[in-house]
Amino acid sequence: MEYEIEEKSAPGREKVKVLGATFEEGRPQGEEDGKWRHKLETREEKLKYLETGERYWYGKDWYGSEKRKNPA
Amino acid sequence: MTEEKKKKSVDLASMALIDKASSDQVNLVFDRAEEMKPCPIGLVGSCCSNCGMGPCRVPLPRGKEETPEEKRKRRGICGATAETIAARNFARKIAGGAAAHSDHGRAVAELFLAAAKGEAPGYEIRDEQKLLQLALEWGVEIGNRSNSEIATQIGEKALGEFGRQEGELLFLRRAPLKRQELWRKLGVAPRGIDREIVEIMHRTHAGVDQDYRNLLQQGSRAALADGWGGSMIATELQDILFGTPAPVLSQVNLGVLKEDEVNIIIHGHEPLLSEMIVATAQDPQMVELAKAKGASGINLAGICCTANEILMRHGVPLAGNFLQQELALVTGAVDAMVVDVQCIMESLPDIAQCYHTKIITTSPKDKIGGAMHIEFNERNAILSAKEIVKVAIENFPKRGSNISIPKEKTDLIAGFSHETINYLLGGLFRASYRPLNDNIINGRIRGVAGVVGCNNARTTHNEGHIAMVKELIKNDVLVIQTGCSAMASATAGLMVPEAAAEYAGEGLASVCEAVGIPPVLHLGSCVDNSRILMAATAMVKDGGLGDDISDLPVAGAAPEWMSEKAISIGQYFVASGVFTIFGVNWPTTGSTEVTQFLFKDFEEMYGGMWAFEPDPLLAAKLMIEHIDKKRKALGIDKARERVLYDMTMRRELE
Ligand code: SF4
Numbered sequence: 195m196e197y198e199i200e201e202k203s204a205p206g207r208e209k210v211k212v213l214g215a216t217f218e219e220g221r222p223q224g225e226e227d228g229k230w231r232h233k234l235e236t237r238e239e240k241l242k243y244l245e246t247g248e249r250y251w252y253g254k255d256w257y258g259s260e261k262r263k264n265p266a
Numbered sequence: 267m268t269e270e271k272k273k274k275s276v277d278l279a280s281m282a283l284i285d286k287a288s289s290d291q292v293n294l295v296f297d298r299a300e301e302m303k304p305c306p307i308g309l310v311g312s313c314c315s316n317c318g319m320g321p322c323r324v325p326l327p328r329g330k331e332e333t334p335e336e337k338r339k340r341r342g343i344c345g346a347t348a349e350t351i352a353a354r355n356f357a358r359k360i361a362g363g364a365a366a367h368s369d370h371g372r373a374v375a376e377l378f379l380a381a382a383k384g385e386a387p388g389y390e391i392r393d394e395q396k397l398l399q400l401a402l403e404w405g406v407e408i409g410n411r412s413n414s415e416i417a418t419q420i421g422e423k424a425l426g427e428f429g430r431q432e433g434e435l436l437f438l439r440r441a442p443l444k445r446q447e448l449w450r451k452l453g454v455a456p457r458g459i460d461r462e463i464v465e466i467m468h469r470t471h472a473g474v475d476q477d478y479r480n481l482l483q484q485g486s487r488a489a490l491a492d493g494w495g496g497s498m499i500a501t502e503l504q505d506i507l508f509g510t511p512a513p514v515l516s517q518v519n520l521g522v523l524k525e526d527e528v529n530i531i532i533h534g535h536e537p538l539l540s541e542m543i544v545a546t547a548q549d550p551q552m553v554e555l556a557k558a559k560g561a562s563g564i565n566l567a568g569i570c571c572t573a574n575e576i577l578m579r580h581g582v583p584l585a586g587n588f589l590q591q592e593l594a595l596v597t598g599a600v601d602a603m604v605v606d607v608q609c610i611m612e613s614l615p616d617i618a619q620c621y622h623t624k625i626i627t628t629s630p631k632d633k634i635g636g637a638m639h640i641e642f643n644e645r646n647a648i649l650s651a652k653e654i655v656k657v658a659i660e661n662f663p664k665r666g667s668n669i670s671i672p673k674e675k676t677d678l679i680a681g682f683s684h685e686t687i688n689y690l691l692g693g694l695f696r697a698s699y700r701p702l703n704d705n706i707i708n709g710r711i712r713g714v715a716g717v718v719g720c721n722n723a724r725t726t727h728n729e730g731h732i733a734m735v736k737e738l739i740k741n742d743v744l745v746i747q748t749g750c751s752a753m754a755s756a757t758a759g760l761m762v763p764e765a766a767a768e769y770a771g772e773g774l775a776s777v778c779e780a781v782g783i784p785p786v787l788h789l790g791s792c793v794d795n796s797r798i799l800m801a802a803t804a805m806v807k808d809g810g811l812g813d814d815i816s817d818l819p820v821a822g823a824a825p826e827w828m829s830e831k832a833i834s835i836g837q838y839f840v841a842s843g844v845f846t847i848f849g850v851n852w853p854t855t856g857s858t859e860v861t862q863f864l865f866k867d868f869e870e871m872y873g874g875m876w877a878f879e880p881d882p883l884l885a886a887k888l889m890i891e892h893i894d895k896k897r898k899a900l901g902i903d904k905a906r907e908r909v910l911y912d913m914t915m916r917r918e919l920e
Contacts, residue, residue, distance in 0.1 A: 229512045230689055231395060237408075240395040244402065247688060247697030250807035251440060252402055260443050260806075260813060 275589070275727035277757055279520045279672035283593040286670055292620050294592050295611065299723035304851075311352035312856030317472040319343040324351055325856055344472055352857035353478035354470040356833070356864075357485040359853065361466040363834025364488045366608055367793050368459045368496025369631075370536055371503075372428050377538050377644050378503045379421030382414050388542055388648045391417055392509045396685075400502060404436055417506070424499050430458030435495045441799075442806045444814040445843060449490065452871060454483055454841065456491035463488050478860050479867075486841040486872075493838030498796035504575070508541055511578035511681040511790060513690075518756040520590060521675030522583035523599050527565040528556045530658045531585055531594055534606035535791065537575035539628055539642040540568070542651035543604065544580050552652070556659045564655065569594060570609050571749060571791035577680050578790045584678075586757075587728070587750035588828075589721040595623050598669040602658035606642070607632045609720070609829065622664045624657055678761035680788035682746070684800040690781055699801075699808040701781070702744075706819060707810055707902050710773035712742040713893035714805075716798045716839070718751050719824030719832045722850045728754040730825035730849050730882040735760055737886035739785040742771035743893060748795050751824070752788045760786040795835050798822075799842060812900055816843030816873025819896040821889035825849035825882045836876065840864075843874040845892040847885045852878035 201209045234240045244252040274296045275281050287294050307313045307323045315321040322342035326332065332340070340348050381389035391397055391413045397420065401408050406419045427435055434455045438446055449455040456462045466488050469475035475484070505511075523529045530547065532540040546552055547564040556564050567585035568576055576582040585594050588609055594600050595617045602624045603614065615625045615636030625637040628650070633639055638657070642650045682690075692698035705711045715738050721727055731754035735745050739760070747755055755761055760769060766778035770785040778785050789797045802815045811818050822839045824832045827848050839846045854860045855878075869875040879885040897903045 229509075230686070230694065231393065231510060231512060233694060234395060237394065237398065240398055241402075241408075243395065243694070243697070244399055247692075247694075248399065248685070250699075250804050252399065 273726050276729045276732065277519070277590075277674070277727060279674035280586070280590055280593055280727060282672050283520065283596045283670070287593070287596045290596065290620055290668065292592075292596060292617055293613070295589060295613070295723045304724065307856070309851055309853070310856035311355045311854045311860070312348055314342050314346060314351045314354065316354065316470065317344065322346070322351070324348040326858070346472075346476060349478040349857045349859045350476045350481070352854045352860040353481040353485075356854050356860070357466050357481050357488075358470050359830040359833040360485045360489050360837050361463050361470075362830035363832065364459075364492035364496065365463050366831050367492045367500065367834065368428065368463070370607070370793060371459075371496035371498075371500035372425070373536060373538065374500045374503045374507075375421060375424040375428075378507055379418065379425065380644055381507060382417030382421050384414065386644050386647065388545070389507055389644075391506055393506050396502065396506045396510055400506070403439070421503075424503060427495060427499060428459045431461060432457050435459070435491060437494045437498045438490075440803060441494065441842070442803055442814050445816075448814075448872070449841075452483065452486075454487040454490060456487050456495060459491045459495045462491040478857070479863060482860070482863060485837055489834045489837035490841055492834045493796060493799055493842065497793040498799070500793040501790070501796045504537060505683070508537060508575075509579050510685050511683040512686050513679055514578070514581040514681040515677065515679055516577055516581040516583050517675045518584040518586075518678050518753055519675045520586055520594060520597060520672045522565075522567045522585055523594070523597055523671045524563075524565045525599060525669065525671055526561060527563045528559075528561045528659050528662045529565050529567065529600050530655065531567055531569055531600050531603040532572050532576065532582075533569040533591060533603055534610055534632075535571040535608040535793075536606045536629075537572055537579075538644065539606060539647060539650060540572050540576050540604070541579075542647040543654060544576055544582060546648065546651040546655045549652075552655050552659070555656070556662065559659055559662050561659070561662050564659070571793075572606060574680075574749065574752065574788075574791040574794070578683075578788070578794075579681075581680075583675070584753050584756065587721055587753040589723060589727045592617055595621055597671050598622070598666055599671050601661045601665070602626055602654065604628060604654055605632065605634075605637075608831070610634065621668070622661060622666055624661050626654055626657065628654070674757075676757050676759050678756035678788065679763070679784055680752075680756075680761070680790075682783075682787040682789050683794075684789075684797045684804065687787070687801060688804065690783060699804045701777075703805060703808050703810050705773075705777050709902070709904070710742065710777050711744050712771075712773070712890070713819035713821070713897070714744045714746060714802075715820065715889055715893075716746050716748075716795070716822040716844070717755075717825070718748045718792070718795060718798075718822070718835065719827040720750050720829050721754075722826045722828040725826055725850050725880070728757065728826075731755060732758045732760075734823060734825050734882040734886045735786055736769055737883055738889065739765075739770040739774060741886075741890050742774040743890065744774060744777075745786045746789050746798055746801065747786060748789050748798070749792045751826070752790075754826075755786050756788065760784065761788055792831055792835065795839075799838075802842070802844070814843055814873065817896065817900065818843075819893040819900070820844060821892050822846040823848070823885060823889060825885060840868055840874040840876055841872050843872055845874055845877065845889070847877040847879055847888055849878075849880045849882060849885060851880070
C-alpha cells in the first residue's frame with residue numbers, strides 16, 4: 195500500500211511530517227465488498243492469522259493483561 | 267396524527283400503519299396493551315402458581331411500612347416467602363430465556379453435524395478459518411484432515427456441551443482468567459447447558475430451594491450456560507456454516523417492501539431455513555415463475571433476529587423489529603410471512619385473514635393455529651425453501667387493492683462481528699483491539715455500551731432505544747447493539763458512518779472517522795450477544811484496562827425489554843461483570859431483599875449488577891456514571907493531552 199505523509203503542527207515546534215492514515219477509504223457497497231476473510235486463502239494463512247490477529251486466545255507468546263505463571 | 271397514536275411509536279412508517287390498521291378494523295398489539303393493563307401483582311414478581319394450592323399473591327402492602335409481624339405472615343400457602351417467590355419467578359424467567367437460546371444452539375449444532383457428514387445437502391463449511399479456530403480451542407487435531415472430518419468432531423463436541431454432566435463448559439476458557447477463577451469460587455461455573463436449566467426448574471418447584479440468594483446464584487449459572495454456552499455455540503457454528511459477518515450495506519424499515527415484487531418476510535430467530543430461502547429467491551427459475559405471475563421479482567425482507575442473521579451475512583433488508591410484525595401484514599403487500607421460532611405473535615394468522623398474506627410455520631416446535639405448516643427438513647432444505655417461495659409467488663396475484671407501503675427506509679451498515687471489529691481496528695497484518703483501548707485510555711472514547719433487547723408494547727415503540735443510544739454517543743460512548751434494539755437505532759439513521767459527525771461527541775466522532783465505522787455498531791441477533799462477550803474479553807486481554815470485564819469502562823442496557831431471553835442475557839452480562847440496566851418494569855420489586863441482592867450485593871460478588879430505570883435518558887446517565895467510575899478506578903479519568911511526536915522528539919526522549 196502507498197503511505198501518505200501529512201503535515202501536522204507539534205507543540206512549540208514547526209510543522210512536522212507524520213505518517214498519515216493507512217485505512218482504506220469508502221464504505222462497502224454490497225455483500226462481497228466487505229468480506230475481508232476471503233483475503234486469507236490457504237489453511238496456513240488462516241492459522242497464522244489466528245495466531246497473530248486473534249492472539250488473545252491463540253497466540254503462543256501473548257499474555258496481554260493476564261501475564262501470570264499459573265493458568266487459571 | 268393524534269397525541270395518543272404518537273405514543274405508540276416514534277417511527278413514522280409504524281404510525282401510518284397503526285392508523286391504517288384502525289381504519290381496516292385490525293386489532294393490534296398496541297390496542298391489546300391499551301385494553302388490558304398488566305396484573306399489578308404478577309408484574310412485581312409476587313404471584314406464584316407453582317402448585318395446585320395457589321396461585322398465591324404476596325405483594326408488598328401499598329402506601330404503608332410493613333411491620334415485622336406482617337412481613338412474617340406475607341407467605342404463600344406452602345409457607346414460601348415473598349423473597350422465595352420473587353426469586354423463583356426470576357430464576358424461571360432465566361431458565362425460559364436460556365432454554366430458548368440454547369435450543370437454538372442445539373438446532374444449529376445438529377444441522378452442523380449433519381452438514382459435516384454430508385447429510386444436509388445445500389449446507390457446507392463456508393468459514394474454514396473459524397472451523398480451525400474452534401479446532402485449536404477444543405483440542406481437535408487439524409493436521410491434514412479434511413474440513414468435514416474436523417467439523418464432524420467439532421459438531422459432536424458442541425452437541426456434548428448440552429448434555430454434559432460435570433466439569434465446565436468449554437467456552438468458559440475464553441473468558442478473562444480472573445473471571446473464570448471468580449465463577450469457580452462462587453460455584454457458578456456451568457457444568458452443562460441443559461443441566462443448569464433443568465436444575466432451575468427443579469429448585470423452583472414447590473418446597474425445594476427456599477433461599478433467594480441460592481436460587482439467584484443458580485440463575486447466574488444457567489444464564490452463563492446461555493451466554494458462554496448455548497448462545498455462543500449458536501453464533502460460532504452459524505459463522506462456520508454461513509460465514510462470519512463482515513461489513514455490509516443494507517436498508518431498514520417497512521419501506522423496503524416492494525409494490526411490484528413478491529414480498530416474502532422471514533421472521534423468527536434461527537437462520538437455518540432462511541439461508542436456503544435467500545438462495546432460492548435468487549434462483550432464476552423462481553424469478554421466472556414470479557414474472558409469470560405478474561411480479562417483477564422476488565423481494566426478501568426480515569423481522570426480528572432471523573432478519574438480523576441474514577442481514578449480517580447477506581445484506582437482506584430489515585422490514586422491522588418485534589412491534590412491526592403485525593404492521594408488515596397491514597401494508598397488504600406481504601405475500602408470505604415465514605416464521606421459525608420465538609417472538610412470533612399468535613395474532614398473525616388472524617390479521618392475515620384481513621389481507622391475503624400466507625403465514626407459514628416451519629418448525630415442529632412452533633405451530634400456530636390458522637397458519638399453514640411447511641416443515642423445514644434439514645435433509646432436504648432446498649425443497650422446503652422452494653415450496654415456501656412457490657406459495658408466496660402463487661399468492662402474489664391474490665393481493666387486494668388495499669395496499670399501502672410506507673416510504674420510510676433508512677441505510678445501515680451491519681456485519682460487525684468481533685473478528686471484523688478486530689480486523690477493522692488493526693488491519694490484516696496487525697488486527698488488534700489496541701486502537702480501541704488506546705482511544706479509551708486517551709479519553710476520545712469514554713467507554714463502550716451494549717444496548718440490546720426487545721420492543722415492549724407497554725412503552726413507546728423504539729423511543730427508549732433511540733433516545734438512550736443518541737445520549738450515549740453524544741457523550742463519546744461507543745455503542746454496540748444486537749436484536750430489535752439494533753433495528754431501532756438503524757431506523758433512526760445511527761448505523762452509518764455519517765452519523766458520527768451528526769450525533770457523536772467530538773472524540774468518538776474523530777475515532778469513527780479515522781476507522782471508517784458508524785458510532786453505533788450492529789453485532790447481530792440475540793444469540794450474538796456472545797459477540798459482545800468476546801469483544802469485552804478482547805479488550806481485557808489486550809491490556810491497559812484492568813484484568814477483568816468488571817474493570818472495563820462499559821455498561822449494558824435493554825431499555826424496551828419484554829422477553830425471558832432478555833432476562834437471561836442481562837443475568838449473564840451481570841455475572842460476567844457488566845453493569846446492566848433495564849427499562850419498562852422490573853420483575854422483582856415485590857421483594858425489597860431480592861431486588862437489593864440483584865442491584866447491590868451482586869456488585870460485591872460479580873463486579874457487575876442490575877439496575878432499573880424506565881427513563882432512557884436517566885438510564886443513559888447512570889450508564890455514563892458507571893463508565894466514569896470505572897475510568898476513575900483505572901486512573902484514566904482525565905483525558906490526556908495529545909502530543910504528536912516526530913523522530914527528533916522521540917530521539918530526545920531516549
Ligand atoms: S408453591 Fe407455595 S406459594 Fe406457590 S402456589 Fe403453591 S402454595 Fe402458593
